[in-house]
Amino acid sequence: MIPRPALLNDLSGSCVLTSGATVSGDLVDAVRTALPGLDLRPGDSGEIDVRRDPALGEEAYRLTTGSRGVEIAAGGPAGAFYAAQSLHQLLPAASYRFSPGASWPVPGARVEDAPRFGWRGLHLDVARHFSPKREILRLIDLMAAHKLNRLHLHLVDDQGWRVESRAYPLLHEVSSHRPRTATNYYREPDTYDEVPHGGYYTLDDLAEIGVYARSRHVTVVPEIDVPGHASAILAAYPAFGATGEPHDVLDRWGISPAILSPLPPTVEFLTTIFDELIGALGETPYVHIGGDEVVLDHWAESAQITAYRESLGLATINDLQAWFLRRLADALAERGARAVVWDEAFVSGGLRQDTIVMPWRGMGVGRRAAAAGHDVVATPVFPLYFDYAEAASPDEPMAIGDAITVEDVAAFRPAPEDWTDEERARVIGVQAQLWTERVPDPRTVDYRLWPRACALAEVAWSGTTAAGFGERLTEHYGRLDALGVEYRPPAGPHPWQRRRPHRPSGVRVADVMARIDSMTHDAESTRPSV
The missing domain is CATH 3.20.20.80 (Glycosidases)
Known part of the structure; x- marks a missing residue:
């Protein structure tokens, strides 16, 4: 993930998240806004459950994924929004493309996180x-x-x-x-x-x-x-x-x-x-x-x-x-x-x-x-x-x-x-x-x-940057590609990204x-x- 969370542990078990899945709980709108391409729908119970935890800071969250689905605890709407962004990075890069009706595997994981700077x-x-x-x-x-x-x-x-x-x-x-x-x-x-x-x-x-x-x-x-x-x-x-x-x-x-x-x-x-x-x-x-x-x-x-x-x-x-x-x-x-x-x-x-x-x-x-x-x-x-x-x-x-x-x-x-x-x-x-x-x-x-x-x-x-940033960035390029970002390639500019041949x-x-x-x-x- 980029940015890497404070705690990221692999868990046994997994689940599948389908476009159009149901999200329930206290902070539904924040999660739906964070994942517009998944077309999440509000409901009384569903694949994603999000709850407010007053013990957490406004931007802090806990995210757990596994055989029981996706569970989010967040201090406020911002925390729920960032938890959903982390959830998205657990999915394949193709999930960043518009793909109605698609299903995505979600590996088991536990994430605990909060920002260092406001x-x-x-x-x-x-x-x-x-x-x-x-x-x-x-x-x-x-x-x-x-x-x-x-x-x-x-x-x-x-x-x-x-x-x-x-x-x-x-x-x-x-x-x-x-x-x-x-x-x-x-x-x-x-x-x-x-x-x-x-x-x-x-x-x-x-x-x-x-x-x-x-x-x-x-x-x-x-x-x-x-x-x-x-x-x-x-x-x-x-x-x-x-x-x-x-x-x-x-x-x-x-x-x-x-x-x-x-x-x-x-x-x-x-x-x-x-x-x-x-x-x-x-x-x-x-x-x-x-x-x-x-x-x-x-x-x-x-x-x-x-x-x-x-x-x-x-x-x-x-x-x-x-x-x-x-x-x-x-x-x-x-x-x-x-x-x-x-x-x-x-x-x-x-x-x-x-x-x-x-x-x-x-x-x-x-x-x-x-x-x-x-x-x-x-x-x-x-x-x-x-x-x-x-x-x-x-x-x-x-x-x-x-x-x-x-x-x-x-x-x-x-x-x-x-x-x-x-x-x-x-x-x-x-x-x-x-x-x-x-x-x-x-x-x-x-x-x-x-x-x-x-x-x-x-x-x-x-x-700071956590260990393995270079390797994580290499994987992250796939997300940027799916989002249509014309970033600078690590090997240098594409031919159409170059400019004037003269350079002082x-x-x-x-x-x-x-x-x-x-x-x-x-x-x-x-x-x-x-």
């Missing part, structure tokens, strides 16, 4: 390249099959805005598309495809995504990245910028100096956007507000912003950035949601204590955030940035650099042993990031995510990490107390 996430950047709603729903299904439970959607960046706004309609009318897209490798001169790109989710789409995700015990975490990465927002509403100057939706990659103003009208604008997002998604316990890669030059050059900073009694523009993000976090807290930020926001200081920090620049800054009392979701570039190639080979599709392998992900430990117990307790989860500058379509999304996300799933569920030397992960280490060290030396 936050088991995947991030998808839909701003750089848009993924239609159907692909988001499919990704939720694949996450659920691997017991991943947080879908972080990066909804806005310089290159696009991806959600309808009825209060500010120019956001989706103007900012959701660009006339062309850069196609060059990292550090090469810009070249373009001259093909328009765009798309956005309506609020009705978001509502559907939210309901669909919750039914599969996945929480959607929307991200509105501010105050930097603001070109697309300012293409629609330049008045919310620090300069008021017109902008275009960017067609190239990299960091832009475009920045929102920190003045009250911008805060009001963003809180209105939050209300629309939360209203559409429904239960939204987390909203990511970014805070990364912010170029503060326009704030420093603005007399109006300088005067406003001084009126607040703030000494520096870094203090103003911290104030701005805290004000947004306060607004979210008033709406029942916790703010999530990238680690630069922590380094700037002044965060609300309940703000969750994602240390993309490495676990060193993550440890500092944990020591300061913030909950941390491990998100380091190495090995959790899946926009990096999986091998240093000219056959690999275009990527920002190379290489992050399945083995690298499998070896990752979200809560390092050399941290204190208090610091380790602050690590609430782990998440992989798929930035899509060089991921132009859903087929490439599949290639980049899988099978590395299989290793992520085991690390996120167990805190590119950037190595080791060089990136050395640069990030120097950035976080320099930032720490000037960081205000938090």
Whole structure:
């Protein structure tokens, strides 16, 4: 199984599970949702019996299969759902295909399990390249099959805005598309495809995504990245910028100096956007507000912003950035949601204590955030940035650099042993990031995510990878095949998965990490107390 349960014992005896079988007990709907292809039917008694056990945690379960059929005990709907996912992995890979009327042998087994981390996430950047709603729903299904439970959607960046706004309609009318897209490798001169790109989710789409995700015990975490990465927002509403100057939706990659103003009208604008997002998604316990890669030059050059900073009694523009993000976090807290930020926001200081920090620049800054009392979701570039190639080979599709392998992900430990117990307790989860500058379509999304996300799933569920992961992954490929996942084959890409024949030397992960280490060290030396 992937992820491997805490306890998995073979038992004597077996049974047969037939499509259309009956499921009975307390948590029937969770099991039926987890196994849609088996067309399970509710009944007073049946082949699958599921009961709530209040002694178990919400996501914990016991699964027993044998001559008496299938018995599930779960702490809540999530536990029953995950028990059913484990049951599915006891069946042949063909059971993942639509096959009405089929019967499947179920070996005798006892499984006892519960997750190590509550936050088991995947991030998808839909701003750089848009993924239609159907692909988001499919990704939720694949996450659920691997017991991943947080879908972080990066909804806005310089290159696009991806959600309808009825209060500010120019956001989706103007900012959701660009006339062309850069196609060059990292550090090469810009070249373009001259093909328009765009798309956005309506609020009705978001509502559907939210309901669909919750039914599969996945929480959607929307991200509105501010105050930097603001070109697309300012293409629609330049008045919310620090300069008021017109902008275009960017067609190239990299960091832009475009920045929102920190003045009250911008805060009001963003809180209105939050209300629309939360209203559409429904239960939204987390909203990511970014805070990364912010170029503060326009704030420093603005007399109006300088005067406003001084009126607040703030000494520096870094203090103003911290104030701005805290004000947004306060607004979210008033709406029942916790703010999530990238680690630069922590380094700037002044965060609300309940703000969750994602240390993309490495676990060193993550440890500092944990020591300061913030909950941390491990998100380091190495090995959790899946926009990096999986091998240093000219056959690999275009990527920002190379290489992050399945083995690298499998070896990752979200809560390092050399941290204190208090610091380790602050690590609430782990998440992989798929930035899509060089991921132009859903087929490439599949290639980049899988099978590395299989290793992520085991690390996120167990805190480590269990023995025999490689052999279990080889067997798991049959399930991915049945599900139609166009994963990267272990021997390298299929001919149709390869990209341009030219490949420059590119950037190595080791060089990136050395640069990030120097950035976080320099930032720490000037960081205000938090």
